[in-house]
Structure formats: structure tokens, C-alpha cells
Amino acid sequence: MKPAAIWRAAGLVVLVGAAAVIPLAKNVTVTHVGVFVLLYVGAAVGWNIFSGFTGYISLGAAVFFGVGVYTVALISKHLDLVGGVVFALYPLAGLAAAVVAVPFGLVALRVRRHTFVVVTIAIFFIFQFMASNFSWTGGVSGIFPPFLDWDPNTFDMPFYYTALVVAVASAVLAWAIWGSRFGLQLRAIRDDEDRARGLGVKTMRVKLTAFVISGFIIGILGGLYFYFQSEALPEYAFNPFFDLTVALMAFIGGFGTLSGPIFGALLLEPYLGYAQYQVTNAYVAEIVLGALFLVVIIFLPRGILPTAGEKLTALAAGWQRRAASRDTGPPPGTPGSPAGAAAAGSTASTGPAP
Amino acid sequence: MGSLIRAITDGVLGGGVYGLMAVGLTLIFGVLDIINIAQGILVVLGAYLTYVLWAHLHIDQFLGLLITIPGMFILGVAIQYLFIRPLRGRERTSMSLLACYSVAIIIEGILYQIFGSNYVSINDYWTSPQATVQIFGYYLPYIYLLGFALAVVSVMAIYLMLYRTQFGRSVRATMQDHTAARLVGIDVNRVAAVTFGIGVAVTAAGGMVFGSLNAFNPNTGYDLISRLLAIVILGGMGSIGGALGAAVLMITLESLVDVYWNPEWSVVVFYAVLVAVLVFRPQGLFGRKEARAQ
Numbered sequence: 001m002k003p004a005a006i007w008r009a010a011g012l013v014v015l016v017g018a019a020a021v022i023p024l025a026k027n028v029t030v031t032h033v034g035v036f037v038l039l040y041v042g043a044a045v046g047w048n049i050f051s052g053f054t055g056y057i058s059l060g061a062a063v064f065f066g067v068g069v070y071t072v073a074l075i076s077k078h079l080d081l082v083g084g085v086v087f088a089l090y091p092l093a094g095l096a097a098a099v100v101a102v103p104f105g106l107v108a109l110r111v112r113r114h115t116f117v118v119v120t121i122a123i124f125f126i127f128q129f130m131a132s133n134f135s136w137t138g139g140v141s142g143i144f145p146p147f148l149d150w151d152p153n154t155f156d157m158p159f160y161y162t163a164l165v166v167a168v169a170s171a172v173l174a175w176a177i178w179g180s181r182f183g184l185q186l187r188a189i190r191d192d193e194d195r196a197r198g199l200g201v202k203t204m205r206v207k208l209t210a211f212v213i214s215g216f217i218i219g220i221l222g223g224l225y226f227y228f229q230s231e232a233l234p235e236y237a238f239n240p241f242f243d244l245t246v247a248l249m250a251f252i253g254g255f256g257t258l259s260g261p262i263f264g265a266l267l268l269e270p271y272l273g274y275a276q277y278q279v280t281n282a283y284v285a286e287i288v289l290g291a292l293f294l295v296v297i298i299f300l301p302r303g304i305l306p307t308a309g310e311k312l313t314a315l316a317a318g319w320q321r322r323a324a325s326r327d328t329g330p331p332p333g334t335p336g337s338p339a340g341a342a343a344a345g346s347t348a349s350t351g352p353a354p
Numbered sequence: 355m356g357s358l359i360r361a362i363t364d365g366v367l368g369g370g371v372y373g374l375m376a377v378g379l380t381l382i383f384g385v386l387d388i389i390n391i392a393q394g395i396l397v398v399l400g401a402y403l404t405y406v407l408w409a410h411l412h413i414d415q416f417l418g419l420l421i422t423i424p425g426m427f428i429l430g431v432a433i434q435y436l437f438i439r440p441l442r443g444r445e446r447t448s449m450s451l452l453a454c455y456s457v458a459i460i461i462e463g464i465l466y467q468i469f470g471s472n473y474v475s476i477n478d479y480w481t482s483p484q485a486t487v488q489i490f491g492y493y494l495p496y497i498y499l500l501g502f503a504l505a506v507v508s509v510m511a512i513y514l515m516l517y518r519t520q521f522g523r524s525v526r527a528t529m530q531d532h533t534a535a536r537l538v539g540i541d542v543n544r545v546a547a548v549t550f551g552i553g554v555a556v557t558a559a560g561g562m563v564f565g566s567l568n569a570f571n572p573n574t575g576y577d578l579i580s581r582l583l584a585i586v587i588l589g590g591m592g593s594i595g596g597a598l599g600a601a602v603l604m605i606t607l608e609s610l611v612d613v614y615w616n617p618e619w620s621v622v623v624f625y626a627v628l629v630a631v632l633v634f635r636p637q638g639l640f641g642r643k644e645a646r647a648q
Contacts, residue, residue: 107629
């Protein structure tokens with residue numbers, strides 16, 4: 001394994017280990033927020049597998065989430081399921097979302113850039129309105145699950161560990177895709193779709209596959225949400241805030257990177273989850289979130305992790321160069337253009353940006 | 355028959371106002387190549403500004419525009435200068451979306467903090483029952499006609515600015531080709547800032563009319579922006595005439611569905627039409643093919 005892979009694996013193991021012991025503290029609030037954190041980690045990673053790798057920004061992730069919520073809700077309503085068997089429904093929720101992703105993708109992936117973003121928003125709203133207007137979805141009053149008579153002190157535990165498994169599995173899947181031929185095709189699409197097609201990448205098929213995978217992951221998390229929150233309401237199952245939060249997490253951590261979405265979700269969701277408890281200051285929380293993101297944009301335009309990584313690389317390069325020049329004097333031909341500055345400067349592309 | 359005429363009148367007059375807001379959005383897109391997702395909440399902000407001037411300072415809502423339009427213009431220039439201009443590189447498109455969204459939630463949070471979540475509306479003389487005109491057997495409040503007239507005048511002003519002034523020439527040049535515009539000596543940064551300012555300034559007028567026709571709260575921005583985006587995409591991104599046409603078309607369609615079918619579903623029809631059109635014409639109804647290129 002390459003050093004980067006070892007670091008990554010080590011980081012993952014440390015994170016998973018830390019996440020696994022947190023519920024042992026038996027603090028109900030912490031575990032409850034923890035479920036949301038893991039849920040968002042999984043969702044951000046799943047979102048990133050499609051949007052981050054291909055560069056197509058989807059603001060329709062909540063469609064998959066909502067489909068997952070309603071799949072489990074409808075099944076459990078008709079079969080009146082309680083007990084551990086509900087956990088067997090999550091793959092079905094993912095499957096349903098994956099099935100929805102196919103026509104969704106076939107329509108939306110015909111257009112690019114801004115138009116794609118808007119089409120995903122439009123499809124999202126169609127789903128939200130369907131959920132609130134069909135009679136079989138329960139309309140605006142939604143669906144509530146049969147009562148689970150679990151001990152309230154440990155109620156969140158099974159959800160916590162399921163969410164942890166889903167989050168880790170999707171992170172590993174993202175890692176596997178990243179280095180694979182499929183992942184390279186996705187990244188080729190992000191860099192230049194027309195050229196990728198010219199080189200023989202079946203762009204539509206590749207994009208659609210990634211879209212379906214990301215839908216599957218987010219759908220499972222939606223299924224988990226139903227019994228955890230004990231509700232399927234149109235405005236929370238199909239929530240525009242979910243769309244934007246997931247995207248925001250991936251961007252803050254580092255868009256299109258492997259660890260960026262995980263980092264972004266770990267950073268943001270504890271704050272958002274905590275803010276939910278502070279109902280009096282809910283709007284202040286919103287303002288802080290917006291301000292935080294604007295600060296990231298201005299000072300770390302490519303997300304926290306990539307920018308920090310570049311700064312470190314530049315710093316290390318600077319040290320090496322200084323050490324080298326102490327030994328042999330400055331190398332000819334490169335006066336006044338330190339390698340570090342060049343490395344950092346490479347982030348600022350010369351694109352036509354007003 | 356009466357309800358048909360009513361639906362079409364409502365659609366056309368209301369569509370004109372949406373057209374004005376959409377023109378701001380499409381102008382910003384054309385020049386800066388970004389989507390100002392904050393446009394919806396800025397319309398709501400414009401409505402609240404008019405509301406405050408009317409309810410607390412007793413300034414007529416049309417006179418108030420003399421204050422709110424310059425105010426919103428300055429706000430627009432400030433947003434562009436602070437948050438849009440620093441963005442560079444490959445991720446600029448997506449980052450600008452999220453930057454605008456951040457601005458939107460900050461404004462939304464501030465509005466919630468000040469006004470709460472109660473719905474308010476502007477009930478000046480122009481919306482009162484005395485100020486109506488009888489057309490085809492039903493009473494139409496003046497505000498519909500005045501709002502439509504205001505929208506038409508504003509769009510005309512923008513059109514004249516674009517096609518009859520030196521500055522408009524620079525704007526159109528920048529829309530066509532940034533690099534070439536820069537090469538012939540156009541200050542692209544200034545054009546971008548002023549365009550963003552104008553695009554935001556129209557929300558003061560749009561918000562004033564919107565707030566007189568509808569009750570609103572800070573959450574209304576989401577509904578507005580999704581409609582505006584659908585209109586702008588349908589009209590073809592960056593096309594001013596397209597935005598106007600699509601706005602009138604879509605709002606008329608919505609009000610027809612409202613009358614003949616079911617108000618619940620009018621919004622779904624709105625988005626379904628958008629998706630259906632894009633399946634067959636990815637560049638929108640009036641857009642050129644380039645809209646698709648990456």
C-alpha cells in the first residue's frame with residue numbers, strides 16, 4: 001500500500017473506533033445527535049460518489065432520502081412491523097431509491113452544470129408535492145410507525161450502530177470506486193466530459209451508475225430515519241435543507257475528495273444537531289452556518305482539507321528547499337520563485353472569472 | 355368563460371412581475387455565469403423593506419421604491435464584491451451557488467430574527483377594496499395593473515440600458531466573451547458588479563408588488579426561487595426575452611390549472627412542464643444550443 005492509503009486506513013480505523021465507543025457513555029443526547037452525525041456522514045459520502053466525482057452538483061439528494069423513508073413507512077404500515085425485523089427493510093429502502101434514480105437520472109443527466117442543478121431541484125419539488133398530495137402517502141399528515149416498546153435509554157443504540165455500518169461501508173465503497181477504472185471514468189467526466197466521451201467513456205451509462213449508487217446509499221439512510229424519528233412527513237422526508245446541507249458538508253470538507261465529505265459532516269452536523277436543541281436560537285444557528293461557509297469560501301476556496309493539505313505541502317517543500325540551499329547554495333534559474341509558492345499558486349486557475 | 359378570462363388575466367399580470375424578478379436572475383447569469391440562488395430571499399427582503407416603510411414610516415409603497423431600489427442595488431454590489439469576486443477556478447460554478455445560498459440563509463435568519471414567522475402583507479391604498487377597476491365583470495385591484503406596469507417599465511429600462519448605452523454594450527460584450535471583452539478594454543469586474551447590483555435591485559420592485567399580491571414570511575423565499583429558476587431555465591439561461599415569455603407562460607398555466615383542476619397540483623404541473631420541456635429541448639424554450647456546452 002502507498003503511504004497515503006495507509007494514512008487513510010489508519011484515519012478510518014481511528015474514527016470508527018472513536019465512533020464505536022461514544023454510545024458507551026450512555027448519554028442519550030450525545031447518542032441521539034450521533035445518529036444524525038453518522039447519517040449525514042453516510043449521506044455526504046454517498047452524495048460525493050456521484051456529485052463530487054463527476055462534478056454534477058445534485059440538489060436532489062432528498063429525493064432518495066424521502067423515497068427511502070416512505071418505502072419503509074409504507075411497508076411497516078401495511079405489515080404492522082415492530083421489533084428487530086425493521087432493520088431488514090433498509091436494503092429495500094435503498095433498492096427503491098436506486099430504482100427511482102434511474103428515470104430521475106435519465107432525465108436530469110441530459111443537461112449539465114446550472115441546468116442540471118435546477119432540474120434536480122425541480123424533480124425534488126415534484127416528489128415533495130406528490131408525497132403531500134397522494135392519499136396513499138398519508139398526505140400532509142404523513143405516516144407514523146407502530147409503537148416500538150424499546151427502552152428509551154437505549155432506543156438510539158441500534159440506529160447508531162446501523163448508521164455507523166452504513167457510513168463506514170459507503171466510505172469504503174467510495175474509496176474502492178475512486179481508484180478503480182470506473183472511478184477514473186467518473187473523474188474524466190468531471191474534467192472534460194466531451195473529451196472523455198471522445199476517448200470512449202460511455203458517459204451516460206457511467207454517470208447513471210454513479211447516480212444510482214449514490215441513490216442506494218442515501219435511500220438506506222432514509223429508511224433508517226423512519227423508525228428513528230418515528231415519522232414520515234413530506235416536509236421532513238423531502239427536505240430542501242437536507243439537499244443543501246449535504247452539499248455544504250462535502251464542500252466545506254473538500255469537494256470531490258475522499259475524506260472531505262466525512263470531515264465536513266463531522267464538523268457541521270454536531271453543531272446543527274446541537275442547534276436543534278437550542279430552539280430559541282435556531283435562526284442564529286442558521287446565520288452562523290451561512291457565515292461559516294462564506295468564511296470558508298473566502299479563505300479556503302477549495303474546502304478545508306485540500307487547502308490545508310496544499311499549505312502543508314508548500315510548507316514542507318519550502319523547508320526542503322531551504323535545507324538544500326543551505327547545503328549547496330540557491331539552485332540556478334529559480335531565484336525568487338519558491339516551489340512552495342508555485343504549488344500553492346496552482347490552485348488559482350486562470351479561468352475567466354469576474 | 356368568465357373564469358377563463360380571469361385565469362388568463364391573473365396569469366399574465368402576475369407573470370409580468372415574475373418576469374421582472376427572473377430578468378434580474380438571467381442577467382446575472384448571462385454576465386457572471388453564476389446562479390444567484392439568493393434571488394428568492396432578496397425578493398422577500400424587498401417586500402419586507404417596503405412593508406417596514408409603509409407600516410412604520412407611512413411611506414407610500416411606490417414612493418418607497420425610491421429608497422429600496424438604490425438600497426438593494428448597493429447590497430447587490432456588496433455581495434458580488436465580497437463573496438462572488440474572490441471565486442476562481444474549476445469549482446467556481448458550484449462554489450458560487452453555495453456562496454449565494456449562504457447569503458440567502460443569512461438574510462433568512464436575520465428576517466426571522468426581526469419579523470418572526472408570521473405572515474404579513476402590504477395593505478396600502480392600492481390593494482384596498484376601493485382601488486379596483488371592473489374588467490369583464492369582475493373587480494381587479496389596481497395593484498395588479500400598477501404592478502404589471504411597473505414590471506413592464508423596469509424591463510423596458512433594463513432593455514434600453516442594454517441596447518442603447520455604452521455601458522449596455524460592455525455588458526453584452528461581457529456576456530458574449532469575457533476574455534475578448536477584457537482585451538478590448540472593458541472593465542469586466544465593474545460590469546459584473548454593476549450587473550449584479552441591477553439584478554438584485556429589480557427584487558426591490560418585484561418584492562414590493564409580490565408583497566402586495568401575496569402574504570409572505572421569510573420562508574417564502576424557497577418557493578420563489580424554485581419558480582424563478584424554473585422560469586429562467588425554461589426561457590433559456592441568459593435570455594431576457596425568454597425569461598419574460600416563460601414567466602407569463604408558466605404563471606398563466608399555473609393559474610389555469612388552479613381554476614380548472616386543483617390548486618394543490620398547479621405547482622406540480624409547473625415543474626412537470628419544466629422537466630418535460632428539458633427532455634426535448636435541453637437548452638430551454640428560447641435558449642441557444644450553447645447553453646448546454648460545459
